[in-house]
Amino acid sequence: MQLRVAGKDVYAYTGTRAHEPARPTALFVHGAGNDHSVFALQSRHFAWHGWNVLAVDLPGHGRSAGPALADVPAIADWIAAVVAAAGAHEAVLVGHSLGSLAALECAARHPQSVAKLALLGPAVPMTVSDDLLAAAARNDHVAYELINGWSYGPGSQLGGNRNPGVWMLGNAMRLMERTHDGVLSTGLLACHRYAGGLAAAAAVRCPALVVMGERDVMAPPRNARALIEALKDVRSLTLPGSGHSLMIEQPDAVLDALRRFIGVAVPAA
């Protein structure tokens, strides 16, 4: 689906389903250097189980026009604008990594737009190593290699994908390589500089879910503890063995957690 937000083209994957106003909306927000396709399985499932799905490409990513937004509050405002542009009254937000911070901030700033909040691989603060920031600033391929090395759990580094025939590290590398110069750096800096996470969490009124990867070194579970404590209505889950790429490494566990939290209708015809 193509949308117009603030005068710019926005792409949102819908699971090949037409938008139906009577249905609730789930909006999926990816992390830095990614696009909507990292949620392919989970977003498609909701699209075929009673939900309008908007798995967006953030500005400057994938098929959405740039430039990339420079900070988390700006992305949060943009998410609320996407919800409105799609004609939805409110949406369940599912965010991963940078997308989780933006969804969190959106729930605090635009509570009327957010029905529930699912945060995958969040951390507050979400500090990024100086070496990775420097490599990304240079648009150096090393940045992608560092991310791949840190984003998958030890088991996943040698594969064993639940999705047959796809080499997780290679596929992730190709996706990051498609980002335009400066986009990854902008996203990582947005994570690194975001200081409003705990205040946002305290302001959130809707139910929240936090899903963490036990072996996540990009956003270690210990860095989500304060966030979980600050959220009022929260349930949390740690996926054993998973790294930061939860939706890819353990797609069924993530989907089942989302199903329990969000709820699904009977399969669409």
Place this chain on the structure above:
Amino acid sequence: MTKPRTHQFDTLSLHAGSRPDPVTGARATPIYQTASFVFPDTDHAAALFNMERAGYVYSRIANPTCAVLEERISALEGGAGAIATASGQAALHLAIVTLLSAGSHIVASRSLYGGSHNLLDYTLPRFGIETTFVDPRDIDAWRAAIRPTTRLLFGETLGNPRLEVLDIPQVAALAHDHGLPLLVDSTFTTPWLIRPFEHGADLVFHSATKFLSGHGVVIGGLLVDSGAFDWNADATRAKFPSLTEPYAGFHDMVFAEESTTAAFLLRARREGIRDFGACMAPTTAFQILQGIETLPVRMARHVENARAIVDFLREHPLVAAVGYPGLPDHPDHALAQKLLPRGCGAVFSFDLRGTREQGRRFIEALRLFSHLANVGDAKSLVIHPASTTHFRMSADDLLRAGITEGTIRLSIGLEDPSDLIEDLSRALYAAGKA
């Protein structure tokens, strides 16, 4: 400065895609010899069919043993993913039918394996897909052959049987300038000698029957996608409707929306493997995995032995010419040094002086070399291309492919090279007496 840490080629050859079995602890990859997989409940079953969950339904579409092999070759090639097929021919066919329809056109090297040539020159035209064959060394010929209907450029890393080295960077750049992908057959080279994606190729396939499995015991193919080609770019979108437009055969799925990087693989699996059905058997995948575990050490020895045999033959008075890009007098020697620094493989041809009868005597006098139609076995092999692998080609086409009545093709195995040289010496002596 923190340095990225990734597993190296030899380690990936042994481990990529596999983990010890979580239930039994089996260290080797189990052979999942089953047609189907039990669904936990009806909703789960529906979600698997509709690509909402990852997993297994039916072994024609995907199988856990085959999936380990698919990940392993992807890791070794530096690709995004792969599909295991019934044969190398099935892999080539799958690549073509995933991208092309009636009315489409291919530009291909004319120095191809005879089976590939048959498919392109004789069979596919019956389905409305035409191919123009060009001298792989002539970039102007590649360029001139591209038509508005062209959808694919195709060549072999090392041409069969004369070992023309495909200038992948140059041909890939030409393809990309025209919004087209480059498909490369890397059977002779394997990723141990060259990783075509690093030079610009978009798709790679192998007859895994050859060096990957390495022992001449199975038939299998592998089709690997780099994941780098942008099917949805402005210059390509209209050329590849199979990936960029709704597919009625899967609930109007648009594969390039479903997966940014693996759209080709999705369509190939959800249509090509589903409908044409040329899948790999799990036991075959297991045997190829066993072969790949030792690929690095085998390829090193294959290349070392081949070089010893090349050096012997080029000095022999009954040998008119040896075509091996590792030799300074080969037209592609400089390119080979650039693209194939570890060596030029273990399959090559030489021209015997003398008559057809002398050629026959040579082949029949060999004792260690097996006379058969295959390459890439641990055992050394020999064949006469003009009367076997390339026999359907016309005399002119044979000449253009550099094949004469005296051309003999060898696949050098892992025997002690002194024994191979002794075998060749005796056979050449017998040929000289004929």
